[in-house]
Amino acid sequence: MTNARGRFGKHGGQYIPETLMNAVIELEEAYDRYKDDEDFREELDLLLNEYAGRPSRLYFAKNMTDALGGAKIYLKREDMNHTGAHKINNVLGQALLAKRMGKTRLIAETGAGQHGVATATAAALMGMECVVFMGAEDMERQALNVYRMRLLGADVVPVTTGTATLKDAVSETMREWTRRIDDTHYCLGSVMGPHPFPTIVRDFQAVISREIKDQILKKEGKLPDAVIACVGGGSNAIGSFYHFIDDPEVRLIGCEAAGRGIDTYETAATVNTGKIGIFHGMKSYFCQDEYGQIAPVYSISAGLDYPGVGPEHAYLHDTGRAEYVPVTDDEAVNAFEYLSRCEGIIPAIESAHAVSYAMKTAPEMGKDKIIVVTISGRGDKDCAQIARYRGENLSE
Amino acid sequence: MSNIGKAFxxxxxxxxxxxxxxPDIETTKRCVLSAAENGADLIELGIPFSDPTAEGPVIQEANMRALSNGITTDMIFEMVRDLRKVTDIPMVFMTYANVVFSYGxxxxxxACRDTGMDGLILPDVPFEEKDDFAPEAMEYGIDLISLIAPTSEGRTVMIAREAKGFIYLVSSLGVTGERKDIDTDLERIIKVIKENTELPVAVGFGISxxxxxxxxAAISDGVIVGSAIVRIIGEKGKDSPEYVGEYIRRMKAAVLSSDTAL
Known part of the structure; x- marks a missing residue:
């Protein structure tokens, strides 16, 4: 009998070439050995606190709350982490684990470039070699992050196959891993791919909800009524949800990138428009055609421009524990501008999807209710693109 | 013995x-027949997938060309049905889990049984996940082919013991595609396989x-060649069947000349 490992309901699993099987088994064994190891935990906590700047702030957005006239809105400021996004939480954990495993080289995919920058940062810090695969299309959209990665000493390899975006970068990083396994760890950036990645990445990102819980109990003496986060692969969302999953009174809301709308083909809203399938190592929901060909997806946000979603989100959707709502490009850009003016906080365009849904739902909730919105990253990287969206060409 | 056994x-x-x-179904048919006439013993038919993660650039591009021509799984089953009217050469599909899963x-x-396919290779379905596909394959008499890689190590025995059809031994690390040198110690792996199954072992990846x-071929029961053939088809297009046949004739001669009495 074969066993069913790393399953979230019917989702998850390990759908990868035989060549990689011992590598993921070795990773799982190492993770099981170190996750509760005192030295490992101490070293990681020290890095998260002293290097990455944790805990991140839970900020009461008074102006936004007053302006919307409903629920109290708190912002979980992952944008204030070192490197400007939640991605560093996972990367520091994985890089430390890779070092313990004797690996000297990190490879990673990146969409918006945030995970690539975080991986390049950890590699620089820990003296490891780093290669980042990035869709050629995304390299153009996120030129600043490409420069940052190279500045940090990483090789950035343009991926020109397929749609030249995040999904192709994941495929190419998997191919690279099958070429060179011995000294190389694939530092996967989201709660996706084959087991044990969805579990490892979720555990490293769960620090977000652990902190939210402590912070909100201190500030309000009760749990929030809703936690809202954007979902591409879903790492900041699962991190924000995780410690609330067993608190059924807390609504968990994931905001998917609807692109030009879920009634168009130019969308990346996987849960809302996809169906169950097997791809990139996992069973989950994917945007695909009737023959199982993975659909080209679209979003203004390079970080959410992915045709799948992590298997644990697929499961939370199946059980109804979390809701997944679509947010269009237009709505996200409006929220990007709104938060900048209203609170003086420029969110990543990814995070702006979550802000947008909070703007929609807060006025429908009573003033005694509490919403926490995770600001997964900061928006400096998006300014040139949003300016273009508004018809303005920035020259640097 | 399954029909696949006849190939060996x-x-x-x-x-x-x-x-x-x-570049089109008609050329594929002619290539299959040309391969069979010129000494191929088994045909692996690739059903194109949008994101073939185990393939190198040559086969990736072939997948893209086929898909952009609107090729679907149903059209490929029709093609197999036609081919079976004129050839009984053993044939297996090579595709990705989602193509099969989404079709049901x-x-x-x-459909494999009804059209006359003999087996199926799914490079993104390892031993641990084969229960998603193996019961149905067995029900319809389709051999689900197992792959063993240079990195399989301790996994080789369990894979070999439950294998069907033949063992696809991956020659070296990485994705499909032509390589200059193959320096894996394949003989050691083949010895372990042979101790655990009667099935033939064919070596693929990188042979051109x-x-x-x-x-x-000298150390195994056969060789699998993909990218080199797909490259010829990519270059010669509709004229490729003749060139594919000529290439296979040369390769088959080399394979046969290696045939030492075991």
């Missing part, structure tokens, strides 16, 4: 991989020239 009955086997629908595993395996084919 006349000595060392040459297995040819062809991406279906590149039961429906896919039944007669000298390599001879070397690999």
């Amino acid at each position: 009955e006349k000595g060392k086997a040459f297995i040819a991989f062809i991406t279906c629908g590149d 595993t039961d429906r896919f395996m039944r 020239v007669p000298e390599q084919a001879g070397k690999m």
Whole structure:
């Protein structure tokens, strides 16, 4: 009998070439050995606190709350982490684990470039070699992050196959891993791919909800009524949800990138428009055609421009524990501008999807209710693109 | 013995991989027949997938060409039905889990049986996940082929013991595509496989020239060649069947000349 490992309901699993099987088994064994190891935990906590700047702030957005006239809105400021996004939480954990495993080289995919920058940062810090695969299309959209990665000493390899975006970068990083396994760890950036990645990445990102819980109990003496986060692969969302999953009174809301709308083909809203399938190592929901060909997806946000979603989100959707709502490009850009003016906080365009849904739902909730919105990253990287969206060409 | 076993009955086997629908279904048919006439013992038919993560650039591009021509799984089953009217050469599909899963595993395996396919290779379905596909494959008499890689190590025994059809031994790390040298200690792996199964072992990944084919055939029961054939089809298009046949004739000669009495 074969066993069913790393399953979230019917989702998850390990759908990868035989060549990689011992590598993921070795990773799982190492993770099981170190996750509760005192030295490992101490070293990681020290890095998260002293290097990455944790805990991140839970900020009461008074102006936004007053302006919307409903629920109290708190912002979980992952944008204030070192490197400007939640991605560093996972990367520091994985890089430390890779070092313990004797690996000297990190490879990673990146969409918006945030995970690539975080991986390049950890590699620089820990003296490891780093290669980042990035869709050629995304390299153009996120030129600043490409420069940052190279500045940090990483090789950035343009991926020109397929749609030249995040999904192709994941495929190419998997191919690279099958070429060179011995000294190389694939530092996967989201709660996706084959087991044990969805579990490892979720555990490293769960620090977000652990902190939210402590912070909100201190500030309000009760749990929030809703936690809202954007979902591409879903790492900041699962991190924000995780410690609330067993608190059924807390609504968990994931905001998917609807692109030009879920009634168009130019969308990346996987849960809302996809169906169950097997791809990139996992069973989950994917945007695909009737023959199982993975659909080209679209979003203004390079970080959410992915045709799948992590298997644990697929499961939370199946059980109804979390809701997944679509947010269009237009709505996200409006929220990007709104938060900048209203609170003086420029969110990543990814995070702006979550802000947008909070703007929609807060006025429908009573003033005694509490919403926490995770600001997964900061928006400096998006300014040139949003300016273009508004018809303005920035020259640097 | 399954029909696949026949491919290995006349000595060392040459297995040819062809991406279906590149550049069109008609050319694929002619390539299959040309391969069979020129000494191929088994045909691996690739059903194109949008994101073939185990393939190198040559087969990736063939997948893209076929898909952009609108090739679908149903059209490929029709093609197999036509081919079966004129050839009984053993044939297996090579595709990705999602192509089968989205078609409906039961429906896919039944169509394989009804059109005359003998086996199926899914490079993104390892031993641990094969229960998603194996029961239906068995029900319809389709051999689900297992792959063993240089990195399989302690996994080789369990994979070999439950294998069907033949063992696809991956020659080296990485994705499909032509390589200059193959320096994996394949003989050691083949010895372990042979201790645990009666099935033939064919070596694939990276084989493109007669000298390599001879070397690999000398230590195994056959060789699998994909990218080199797909490259010819990519270059010659509709004219490729003749060139594919000529190439396979040379490769098969090298394979046969390696045939030492075991």
